[in-house]
Amino acid sequence: MGSHISVFDFACGARRRNPMDGLRRAMLLAACAGALHAGLGARGALAQTGPELHFSPSENLQQIDLGLIASARTSIDMTAFFLRDHGIADALVAAARRGVAVRLVVDGSEAQAYDRLAPLGAGVRRKPEKPIMHLKAYVVDGAVLRTGSANFSTGALKKQDNDLLILRDPPAVALYRAQFERIWANAVPAFPAGGR
DSSP, X not given: OOSOXXXXXXXXXXXXXXXXXXXXXXXXXXXXXXXXXHHTTOOSHHHXXXXXXXXXXXXXXXXXXXXXXXXXXXXXXXXXXXXXXXXXXXXXHHHHHTTOEEEEEEETTOXXXXXXGGGGGGGEEEEOSSSOOOOEEEEETTTEEEEESOOBSHIXXXXXXXXXXXXXXXXXXXXXXXXXXXXXXXXXXXXXXXXX
């Protein structure tokens, strides 16, 4: 017996060291399933529902985010360490104006985009400063999870080496939504009751 850990051990291990292990496990399983699926040469609708992995700067991650946000019909629940990209901020406001329930939690130290998000009102909360909230993720319509290393800034989405992972995996989506609800419940309104 060596000291390595197999993908099976990681994905199916009974011990949980961290509340996020479940999300990591689900994302790993989805990525493995997608790689296996792609390796078998699958075609058609099933291939379109697997995980998608994108990289900047070879791909414009902002356009992918804008497409996902525009596709929302009922809800967007987002956690954003940085949200400095005006296109993303404007797309969230546009989604809310067309009736999508938008909830956004930003890190407490990151206030640059708050004014642009003022039309979202009570839909924007900030996390108290410690510990930082470093997530860059959202769920669209309770069904599609976007996560990855890219902050919501022009540089991160277009110019830096970053990744963006899209999952349509119900267990992964459920894990993120549970984490979002915990963060949301502990966050405070970003805008005073009467607006900013």
